[in-house]
Amino acid sequence: MRIVHISDIHVAERHFIRELMERVIERVNSLKPEILVLTGDLTDSGYLYEFEDAKAFIERFECERRVVVPGNHDARNVGYLYFEDIFGARSSVLNHKGVTVVAVDSTQPDLDEGHIGRDKYDWIRKSLQNAGDDLKIFALHHHLLPVPYTGRERNILTDAGDVLKLLNDCNVNLVLCGHKHVSWVWVLNNMIVLNAGTACTNRLKYRILPSFNLIEVKDTDDPNKKRIQVRRIYSKDGSEIYVLDKIIEKS
Numbered sequence: 001m002r003i004v005h006i007s008d009i010h011v012a013e014r015h016f017i018r019e020l021m022e023r024v025i026e027r028v029n030s031l032k033p034e035i036l037v038l039t040g041d042l043t044d045s046g047y048l049y050e051f052e053d054a055k056a057f058i059e060r061f062e063c064e065r066r067v068v069v070p071g072n073h074d075a076r077n078v079g080y081l082y083f084e085d086i087f088g089a090r091s092s093v094l095n096h097k098g099v100t101v102v103a104v105d106s107t108q109p110d111l112d113e114g115h116i117g118r119d120k121y122d123w124i125r126k127s128l129q130n131a132g133d134d135l136k137i138f139a140l141h142h143h144l145l146p147v148p149y150t151g152r153e154r155n156i157l158t159d160a161g162d163v164l165k166l167l168n169d170c171n172v173n174l175v176l177c178g179h180k181h182v183s184w185v186w187v188l189n190n191m192i193v194l195n196a197g198t199a200c201t202n203r204l205k206y207r208i209l210p211s212f213n214l215i216e217v218k219d220t221d222d223p224n225k226k227r228i229q230v231r232r233i234y235s236k237d238g239s240e241i242y243v244l245d246k247i248i249e250k251s
C-alpha cells in the first residue's frame with residue numbers, strides 16, 4: 001500500500017512555485033499511490049479563486065482516494081466555507097484495504113494556532129474504534145509535537161496533550177501533519193508522527209527543501225505487525241531519502 005502525504009501547497013501565494021507543483025504532480029502520478037493525503041494550507045488567504053486553483057491542481061493527481069483537511073491559511077476570511085463547498089466535510093474518514101484514515105480539521109477562523117477541541121474527541125474515538133484492527137492513521141494540519149527549525153514554539157495544538165493521549169489510547173499508528181514547512185518524524189510509544197514540509201513554495205526555513213512524503217505499508221509474518229517505510233521525496237529533482245523503516249504493532 002502506497003500513501004502519498006503532501007502539505008502546504010499554498011496555491012496563489014506569491015511564494016507558490018508553479019513549476020515545482022507540476023513536478024510534484026508528475027512524480028506522484030508515477031508513484032501510483034492508493035491514497036493521497038493533503039494536510040492543509042492549500043491556499044494563502046482562503047479566497048474562492050485560490051480554492052479553485054488548488055482544486056484544479058489537486059484533481060490532476062491520479063489517485064481517486066484523496067483525504068484533504070484545511071490549514072490555518074484556508075480558514076482565513078471564512079475560507080472554511082469554500083473549503084466545504086469544494087472539498088467536502090472538514091473532517092472525514094476513509095477506509096481502504098485495512099487502512100483507516102481519520103482526518104480532522106484543527107483550524108480556528110482567522111487564527112494561526114491549532115486546536116482540536118473536546119467536542120470532537122468523541123467523534124475521533126468512535127471513528128478510530130470503528131476501524132477495528134485496521135492500520136490507523138490520523139491526519140491534521142497543525143503540529144501534534146514540537147519540531148526543530150520552527151523558532152519560538154507556538155505551533156503545536158493548544159490541546160496537544162489531550163489529543164496525544166486520545167490517539168495513544170485509540171492505538172493510532174501514524175499521524176500526518178504539516179503547517180510550519182519542516183519535514184520531520186518522531187516516534188512516540190508505538191505511534192509515528194510524520195510532518196511534511198511544503199511541497200511547492202519557497203517559504204523555507206534554514207536549508208530545508210520543498211518535499212513530500214511517500215509512505216509504504218507492508219505486511220510482515222505477524223498479522224498484527226506492519227512494516228512502515230517513509231521516504232522524503234524532494235520536489236525539485238525527485239530525489240529521495242529514507243527517513244523511517246519501522247515495524248509497528250497495529251494494536
Ligand SMILES: [Fe+2]
Pocket residue numbers: 008010041071073179180181
Ligand atoms: Fe503553510
Ligand SMILES: [Fe+2]
Pocket residue numbers: 041071072073141178179180
Ligand atoms: Fe499552516
